[in-house]
Amino acid sequence: MSPSPELSAAQRNAVTELLRVSPVADELGRRFAKAGFELHLVGGSVRDALLGRLGDDLDFCTDARPEDTLKIIKGWAEATWETGREFGTIGLQRGGLRLEITTYRAESYDGVSRNPLVQYGDNLHDDLVRRDFTINAMAVSLPGHEFADPFGGLQDLAARVIRTPGTPAQSFGDDPLRMLRAARFAAQLRFDLDPAVRTAMEHMAADLDRITAERIRDEVSKLLLGADPVTGLRLLVDTGLADRFLPELAGLKLEIDEHAQHKDVYEHTLKVVSNAAGYDTADGGPDLILRLAALLHDIGKPATKAVGADGGVSFHHHEMVGARMAKTRLKALKYPKDVIGPVVALVGLHLRFYGYGRGEWTDSAVRRYVTDAGDQLSRLHKLTRSDCTTRNKRKAALLAADYDALEQRITRIQAEEDLARVRPDLDGNAIMELLGVPAGPIVGRAWKHLKELRLERGPLDRAEAEAELQRWARAEGLLP
Helix, strand or coil: CCCCCCCCHHHHHHHHHHHHHCCHHHHHHHHHHHCCCCEEEECHHHHHHHCCCCCCEEEEEECCCHHHHHHHHCCCCCEEECCCHHHCEEEEEECCEEEEEEECECCECCCCCCCCECCECCCHHHHHHCCCCHHHCCEEECCCCCEECCCCHHHHHHHCEECCCCCHHHHHHHCCHHHHHHHHHHHHHCCEECHHHHHHHHHHHHHHHHCCHHHHHHHHHHHHCCCCHHHHHHHHHHCCCHHHHCHHHHHHHHCCCCCCCCCCHHHHHHHHHHHHHHHHHCCCCCCHHHHHHHHHCCCCHHHHCEECCCCCEECCCHHHHHHHHHHHHHHHCCCCHHHHHHHHHHHHHCCHHHHCCCCCCCHHHHHHHHHHHHHHHHHHHHHHHHCCCCCCHHHHHHHHHHHHHHHHHHHHHHHHHCHHHCCCCCCHHHHHHHHCCCCCHHHHHHHHHHHHHHHHHCCCCHHHHHHHHHHHHHHCCCCC
């Protein structure tokens, strides 16, 4: 890389290291140069290198059109994909890295449509000025290694501030999703917003309404998976952005915390999200389902609020109402079923533990807890522990001890009975044979009855199970 007074020695080394461990970047640059085109490493790849974070994804920009890019990488790329071609992007794989090459762009919105209108540009400066933030508007030319930073991204990176290359109003007017992205970068990088950026977000929040639910969903997910999701969530609420797609969150500010540990349910919720982020980060990395469940676990409280004669506040059955509300909201945001189902289940179950008391649950109750949680049991453990936000150390210790005891009981019963695969002690074929009935609703009802017995009493031997089935059948009028 050529000397630059703006880059410190450490930063020069960071970019040099990125190019050293990713020699395909220079290889690619030489191929484009030979074909008469420019190529620059750009955006998040440069930003992350300067932050000392090397990744497996590299982003490039070029004056070559997509059809030219395809010709240049033909026979060199190990795999290619054209899913982003309409936006000028060609993807490829080489040497274990995922590369994306995008033609210089000058895209904008027409103020009505929900997707960007793509126009190709013809120079690097114009491409960088249309990028979301200055920290993403830096580039390194290839193979020459010239550093380009026309909008002070390096200075903003050092100051840990999020600022736009042009005016925030112009940037957010081009793509309102950038307002969510600003909050997301605050969560991911723990950066502050430039005051002008924050003000524009407050004034332009309604512009988010012309963005598709899918694009909003993706940004919200990235925000939640960031290192500091609470900072991002606060920004969404404080700027009014959350009101456009998750109004239930700001609505929690109107409800007091019945445990008097926080000034409102909103602050409690943010603490639960923070706790959950601590649990999942320590156990394999960020977990979107757990963090969504933490975010939505109490959204049913406003709809179930009741004030007693003594002035006390309660939210009876808010977990069930909240589960329904969570399902509606996640469907509106176009989350897939394999996310919605687990989140809804966790919201609906998050209060169950508080009936455990000091270990009064029977083994039957423990079996039902495990069976109802199903494959979400591990997440339910984390959500339940995250939901304990009391500042009373003695109370917190007692709750933790109670949950430790419950987990120990679950472990013991699971080892004895294989709770992960609880089934009736007689299968459908045995039920049909003993009752002399064909497959149909009667078999299903009998199967359900035997499963309830299995949960209530634990494993039965064959003779006991057959006797119980016959008792049930006589009570149902199926046997004399």
